[in-house]
Amino acid sequence: MENLLEIRNLKVDFYLKDQVVNAVNGVNLDIGNNEVLLLAGESGSGKTISALAITRILPSTARIVSGSIFFEGRDLLALDEAALRMVRGARIAYIFQEPTSYLNPVYSIGSQIIETIMLHQNKNKLQARQEALELLELVKIKDPQRVLFDYPHQLSGGMNQRVFIAMSLACVPKLLIADEPTTSLDVTIEAQILELLLDLKKRFGFSLLFITHNLSIAKKIADRISVMYKGKIVEEAATAKIFDSPEHFHTRELIRAYEKIGKL
Amino acid sequence: MRNKLLFTGLIIILFFSIIAILAPLISPYNPSEIDADSLLVPPSPRHLLGTDSLGRDILSRMIYGARISLSIGFIAVGIALAIGLVLGALAGFYGGLIDALIMRFVDIMLCFPTFFLILAVVAILEPSIFNIMVIIGLTSWMGTARLVRAEILSLKEREFIQAEIAIGASDFRIITRHLIPNALGPVLVSAILGIAGAILLESGLSFLGLGVQPPTASWGNILIEAKSTLGVAWWITIFPGLAILITILGFNLIAEGLKEKLG
Amino acid sequence: MLSYIIRRLLGIIPLLLGITIISFSIIHLAPGKPTTIQQALNPKVSLEVRERLDKLYGLDKPLYVQYINWLGRLVKLDLGRSFGDDRLVVDKILERIPITLVINLLSLFFIFIIAVPLGVKSALKPNQAFDKYVTIFVFLGFAMPTFWLALLLMNLFGIQLAWLPISGIKSLDFEYFNIWGKIGDLSRHLILPVIVSSIGGLAGISRYMRSSMIEALAQPYIYTARAKGLPEKSVVYKHAFRNAILPIVTILGLSIPGLLGGSVIFESIFAIPGIGRLFYEAVMMRDYPLIMAEVVLGAVLTMFGNLIADIAYAYVDPRIGYKNEK
Numbered sequence: 001m002e003n004l005l006e007i008r009n010l011k012v013d014f015y016l017k018d019q020v021v022n023a024v025n026g027v028n029l030d031i032g033n034n035e036v037l038l039l040a041g042e043s044g045s046g047k048t049i050s051a052l053a054i055t056r057i058l059p060s061t062a063r064i065v066s067g068s069i070f071f072e073g074r075d076l077l078a079l080d081e082a083a084l085r086m087v088r089g090a091r092i093a094y095i096f097q098e099p100t101s102y103l104n105p106v107y108s109i110g111s112q113i114i115e116t117i118m119l120h121q122n123k124n125k126l127q128a129r130q131e132a133l134e135l136l137e138l139v140k141i142k143d144p145q146r147v148l149f150d151y152p153h154q155l156s157g158g159m160n161q162r163v164f165i166a167m168s169l170a171c172v173p174k175l176l177i178a179d180e181p182t183t184s185l186d187v188t189i190e191a192q193i194l195e196l197l198l199d200l201k202k203r204f205g206f207s208l209l210f211i212t213h214n215l216s217i218a219k220k221i222a223d224r225i226s227v228m229y230k231g232k233i234v235e236e237a238a239t240a241k242i243f244d245s246p247e248h249f250h251t252r253e254l255i256r257a258y259e260k261i262g263k264l
Numbered sequence: 265m266r267n268k269l270l271f272t273g274l275i276i277i278l279f280f281s282i283i284a285i286l287a288p289l290i291s292p293y294n295p296s297e298i299d300a301d302s303l304l305v306p307p308s309p310r311h312l313l314g315t316d317s318l319g320r321d322i323l324s325r326m327i328y329g330a331r332i333s334l335s336i337g338f339i340a341v342g343i344a345l346a347i348g349l350v351l352g353a354l355a356g357f358y359g360g361l362i363d364a365l366i367m368r369f370v371d372i373m374l375c376f377p378t379f380f381l382i383l384a385v386v387a388i389l390e391p392s393i394f395n396i397m398v399i400i401g402l403t404s405w406m407g408t409a410r411l412v413r414a415e416i417l418s419l420k421e422r423e424f425i426q427a428e429i430a431i432g433a434s435d436f437r438i439i440t441r442h443l444i445p446n447a448l449g450p451v452l453v454s455a456i457l458g459i460a461g462a463i464l465l466e467s468g469l470s471f472l473g474l475g476v477q478p479p480t481a482s483w484g485n486i487l488i489e490a491k492s493t494l495g496v497a498w499w500i501t502i503f504p505g506l507a508i509l510i511t512i513l514g515f516n517l518i519a520e521g522l523k524e525k526l527g
Numbered sequence: 528m529l530s531y532i533i534r535r536l537l538g539i540i541p542l543l544l545g546i547t548i549i550s551f552s553i554i555h556l557a558p559g560k561p562t563t564i565q566q567a568l569n570p571k572v573s574l575e576v577r578e579r580l581d582k583l584y585g586l587d588k589p590l591y592v593q594y595i596n597w598l599g600r601l602v603k604l605d606l607g608r609s610f611g612d613d614r615l616v617v618d619k620i621l622e623r624i625p626i627t628l629v630i631n632l633l634s635l636f637f638i639f640i641i642a643v644p645l646g647v648k649s650a651l652k653p654n655q656a657f658d659k660y661v662t663i664f665v666f667l668g669f670a671m672p673t674f675w676l677a678l679l680l681m682n683l684f685g686i687q688l689a690w691l692p693i694s695g696i697k698s699l700d701f702e703y704f705n706i707w708g709k710i711g712d713l714s715r716h717l718i719l720p721v722i723v724s725s726i727g728g729l730a731g732i733s734r735y736m737r738s739s740m741i742e743a744l745a746q747p748y749i750y751t752a753r754a755k756g757l758p759e760k761s762v763v764y765k766h767a768f769r770n771a772i773l774p775i776v777t778i779l780g781l782s783i784p785g786l787l788g789g790s791v792i793f794e795s796i797f798a799i800p801g802i803g804r805l806f807y808e809a810v811m812m813r814d815y816p817l818i819m820a821e822v823v824l825g826a827v828l829t830m831f832g833n834l835i836a837d838i839a840y841a842y843v844d845p846r847i848g849y850k851n852e853k
Contacts (some may be wrong), residue, residue, distance in 0.1 A: 057753040059745075081759075089756035099590065104748040105846055106769050116755045151845040167755075367528050372545030373827040375833075379788025380806065384752050384822045387810040464672055469790055471674050474810060491796065495686035505675035512670035 003070075005031040005054070005175060010057065010067035012049050023049045023062065025231035032176065036208040037207070038218050039237070040254055048213045050228070051177050055088045065113035072174065090120040093168035093243050097180040099160035103152035109136075111147035113167045117143070120171045134165035139196060144172035165196065172204055179211045195220060215258040227251045270521025276514030280507075284330040293321035295328040296479040304497045314499035316489050322499060325481035326507055332482040333463050333511070337398050340462040341455050343401025348408025349451070353439050355409065356416030367413070370406045379401045381464065386474050397477055400462045407454055415447035449526045453519050460515035467508050483508050531847070532838055539830060547601065548828040551594050554819060601823065607816035611808070616820045620802060627794070631702060631786045633721045635779065638728040643775070646736025647768065650696030652743060661733060668730025673789055677796045684719060692716050694798040708792045716762045728782055735778060736771065743771040773844050780836025784829045 012024035024046040033039045041047050052058050052070055054076065069076040072091065076084060096102040104112060113132040117123060125129065127150070136144035139162040152160055161181060168176060180199065182190035198221060201208055210221060218239055219223055225242045227235040227250060235248040246252045283290065292312070299319035307314045309461030313322040353365040385399050419442070420424055428438050470484025480486055483504045490501040552729030588596070600606070606616035615810040649658040680833040685693035686722045692698065697709075704712055743749070744767045753759075798804070802821060809817035 052750070053755065057750055085758060086755045087756070088754055094754040096751070098747065102747040102751045104752070106772070106773070106844065107766075115757075119756055153846050193661050218828075225828075266691075293584055368541060368545065372542055372549060375542065375546055375784070376549070376822065377784035377787040377790055377825045377829060380784075380822050380825040381553075383791065383806065383810045384818050387678070387815075387818055388553065439603045450745050460670070466670055468674055472792065472795060472807060484672075487675065491681075494678065494682050498682070499681065501675070501678050505672065505678070508675065509667075509670050512672075513666060516666060516669055 003030045004033050004034065004072065005029070005209075006068075006070040007050070007054070008068045008070075010014050010050060010053060010069065011065040012046070012053050013063050013065050014059075015063060016061060020039075023231055024053065025248075027067075027228070027233055029226060030209050030210055032100055033174075034205055036210060036221050036223045038054070038222035038225045039055065039209060039228060040048065040101060040213065040215055040218070040225055040248070042213055042254075045228045047213075047228050048179055048229040051094070051179055051209065051211055055092050057088070058254045086120075089116055089168075089173075090171045091149070091173055092175045092177065093171070093173040094177045094179065095161065095164045095168050095181045098184045099164045099181075100152050100155075100157055102164065103160060105152055107151075108148070109150050109152065109155070109163050113148075113163070113170060116167050116170045131170070132166075135170055136163070138169075138200070139163070139166045154155075156186050158193065161185065161189075161193055164198065165193075165200070169200060169206075173206055174205050175209065176201075177211070180213070181210075182217070183212070183214070190217075190262075195250065196208060197221070213254070213259045215254050265382050267300060267521065267525075269276060269517045270525065273514045273517030273519075273521060276510060277518065280334060280511055282332050283327055284334050287327045287331050291324040293324040295320065296323040297321070297324075304493065306497070313503045316486070316497075316500055317493065322368065322486065322503060325486050326483065326504055328473065329481040329483045329486060329504065330507070332393065332476055332480065333508070336393065336400070336476075336482075337343040337463040338465045339397045340400035340404070340466075341428045342400060344405040344462075345408055345451070345455050346405075347401070347509070348405035349412055349444060351405070352409035352412025352447075353416060353444055355440055356371070356420070356445065357435065358415035361471060363413070366409070370380060370409055373403070373406050376403070379464070380466070382469065386469070391469070391474050391477060393476055393480070396466055400465055404458060404461065407458070408451060411435045411450055411454055412444070412447050415450060416443045417442055419446050433435040449522075453522050455524070456515050456519040460512045460519075463508065463515075464512060528841065531841055535837060537703075537833060539834060542830055543827070546823065546830065547598055548594070550598055550819060550823045550826065553822065554815060555590070608819040609809075609817050610814045611812050611817075616816050619805065619817065620824065623800060623802045623805045625798060627787075627790050627803060630717060630720055630799070630801065631723060631790065633717065634725040634728065634786065637721065637725050638732050639770035639775075641725075642767050643728050643736050643772065645733040647740050647763075647771075649733070649737045650740030650744065650771075651763065653737075656736075661737070665730045665734050670724050671726060673723050673727065674792050674796055676726060677719070678792055680719050680722065681796075691718055693719065696799055720793050720797045720799060722823060723796075724786065726791050727785065727789070731782075732775065732778060736775060739774055740767060740771040743767040746770065771785035773840065776840045776843060779839075780833040784825070787825050787828065 007027055007029040010024055010027040010029075011022070014021045014023055021259065027046070027050050029037070029039070030049070033066040037048050039051070049058065049062065053062075053064055053094070054071070056076070058064070058066065064077065069078065071087070076087065079087070107115075110129065110132055113135060114125065114128040117131055118125070118127040121128075132148060133144050135148055141147050141159065141162050147155070147159075147163070152163075155163065164181075176197075181197075182193050185193065197208065208221075210217070212218075215225075222238065222239045224238050226233050227242070227248060231247065235242070235246070235251050242251060242253065246255055274513050297320060299315065302311065302315050302319045305315040305319075306313050311321050311323065313326065315321055316325070317523075325485075351370075355363040357474055381403050382399050388453065389395050425438065425442055428442060466475055466482065467484030467487070470482045471487050473485075473488060476482035476485050478488075486500065486504040490504075493500050589811040604617050606620075608614060645661050649661045652658060652748055684691040684814055685686070692715060696713060698712050698716075701709060701712055744763070744768075748770075749762060749767055752762045757766070787803070790801055791807050792803070794801045794803035795807045802824070805817070806813070806821045809821065
């Protein structure tokens with residue numbers, strides 16, 4: 001098996017009060033080592049749910065109905081909770097759309113990073129704090145010593161996203177799943193964060209699954225693009241090909257939306 | 265599920281309301297009629313729920329008590345609602361100094377333990393049904409005022425209100441035609457909970473001898489005798505208490521059902 | 528943080544003034560002079576007492592002078608003498624406070640150690656069997672008239688089973704017990720009052736904790752905690768619980784007026800010599816100085832309760848103090 005991640009025929013349903021709603025309907029997805037795959041699609045197309053399904057951190061109303069998710073040669077769907085927890089945070093890490101609300105408001109930045117380190121690595125608190133400090137420096141946070149004791153609400157969105165990236169990279173994962181990580185940030189910050197991600201990718205050599213509804217980022221970072229529409233992957237190709245000859249109408253819609261923004 | 269709550273609650277309240285309305289027709293005895301030959305009679309075919317220490321029929325007293333308890337609940341909440349709607353609407357609509365003054369007043373009123381305030385007033389103006397209603401109303405409008413104010417503050421930002429202001433509609437029209445009707449949903453829920461609260465308060469006051477005064481029957485004052493007949497006449501304790509419990513439960517179920525229905 | 532506390536402390540000044548004005552106006556609610564009604568309702572009150580009351584409130588002076596004088600005495604804790612036994616009102620209240628405080632603190636303690644786990648457990652599996660039982664209990668708790676519950680418990684445990692005393696806080700032979708005997712006797716007397724005064728709070732707090740926990744569990748940071756690989760126990764008890772329990776601190780302050788009001792009822796039923804029963808007796812005797820003092824006391828206690836809860840909340844929630852520093 002060459003690919004780092006192979007998702008086959010993934011189906012996820014939501015069990016609501018009096019109905020079952022299908023969110024992901026037979027998704028296939030491959031990510032190679034060191035590759036950046038951009039998963040594009042409008043909101044509600046099932047991108048996020050597919051991403052959360054990879055390590056089974058779905059909302060309580062969602063059920064994975066069928067499929068297989070091979071990662072580093074093992075089917076994650078066949079693993080029990082305990083085995084899967086060794087993968088989460090250590091081999092596969094996430095960063096999310098609104099970093100400030102995805103960080104716990106009542107714990108300091110330091111304690112949230114240290115928690116992740118101590119969970120997966122055999123380190124004492126002092127060593128973990130030292131590493132947290134180095135991680136904050138790595139993501140180019142000024143005055144990391146102070147930020148360690150700050151709370152998420154005291155930092156800007158961009159800063160929090162850097163913190164989040166530091167926390168996610170703490171255990172050097174093989175796959176980083178970034179779910180609209182720059183959507184809530186303004187354009188200059190967005191560029192900085194993207195640059196930082198590519199930088200770190202070079203350094204650590206992880207694969208990146210980058211989820212977005214905004215294709216403007218694609219040319220900058222993506223090797224390949226998968227387009228998702230109503231729970232299915234409707235088109236998948238190398239980045240250049242997607243832009244040159246989009247096949248599915250939804251792909252064309254997304255490109256048109258991007259071009260419109262470009263003209264503004 | 266949600267309709268089941270609402271439905272059950274409505275059935276309960278309807279049941280007690282019908283009893284209250286038809287009291288003179290369905291009551292087997294005169295509720296104040298003293299019968300020296302049947303003191304503390306346990307439930308029997310003649311006295312379905314037994315009699316008290318003066319030989320009065322408990323069922324009849326409870327039927328008339330339903331009138332008193334329910335009407336105190338409804339009228340007290342009516343008063344509270346009127347005050348709360350007016351003050352909340354004024355505060356929310358005008359903002360500024362009016363808002364600050366009204367909300368400070370609300371804060372101050374909320375500091376008083378309601379029961380203390382009511383007892384103090386009852387001590388000065390003797391207890392009577394009328395006084396009880398008014399006092400409960402005057403001491404329980406604060407929640408409504410806060411709710412109405414909050415609803416109006418959020419509504420004020422909406423387009424249709426902005427449009428009304430722009431075309432120069434009068435304040436009175438905007439408040440009474442748009443703001444208050446739109447704020448009614450949550451206010452209705454809190455009013456129904458308020459009725460339950462008022463009935464509980466009245467029963468507590470009457471039980472302490474500071475509410476509805478005998479010989480007029482209320483569920484609370486039938487229970488005054490329960491303490492002295494404890495272990496002797498269980499029926500005096502059980503039935504009026506159950507009536508209060510079920511009625512309060514009924515109102516709470518309606519409120520819960522409405523809350524879920526309104527989202 | 529410090530500036531926040533100072534601002535809150537300054538904020539209570541208008542509140543205190545408002546409380547005293549409302550309290551003061553209660554005595555003037557009655558048509559005519561309060562002293563005349565006093566006499567009509569309670570013939571035992573002699574002319575001498577009436578004159579003293581006139582003097583206490585300075586009822587011959589203009590209203591605002593009366594208020595300022597009364598306020599001045601209030602600040603010095605000069606609350607006058609009780610009509611009933613001519614003792615200083617301050618003394619009567621002070622000797623009654625401890626038992627009320629003990630019972631209410633015990634109730635709060637039990638409410639929290641029982642209601643919080645109930646709420647959390649319901650929230651973890653909402654709408655399943657356990658949650659449904661708790662919900663039924665909550666609805667019954669909300670609808671239960673406390674005095675009726677007291678009567679039922681007195682009948683069951685005091686009379687039918689004869690396990691527990693139903694009146695007062697100590698037995699007649701209390702003085703002859705050793706220290707453990709005394710503590711045991713006191714505890715046995717307090718069991719029923721504490722249960723009765725807890726029931727409403729138990730229902731309320733468990734409901735509140737349930738919804739607070741359900742809300743916390745749906746927050747984005749919970750996904751983060753899971754994505755990190757934390758075991759579900761840490762996700763729930765470290766990340767969700769800490770956030771869910773914070774607002775409960777405020778409820779603590781808000782529950783004080785209810786507890787004080789409840790004290791009147793259960794202290795009267797169980798014949799417990801606390802400030803609730805004192806208030807009831809004062810109302811029955813139309814003992815105005817005592818009534819006024821208790822009304823002000825109740826409001827001031829509530830206000831400080833809220834203040835302490837707010838400050839505690841600002842202390843435990845890192846977001847609050849900061850917001851106000853900005």
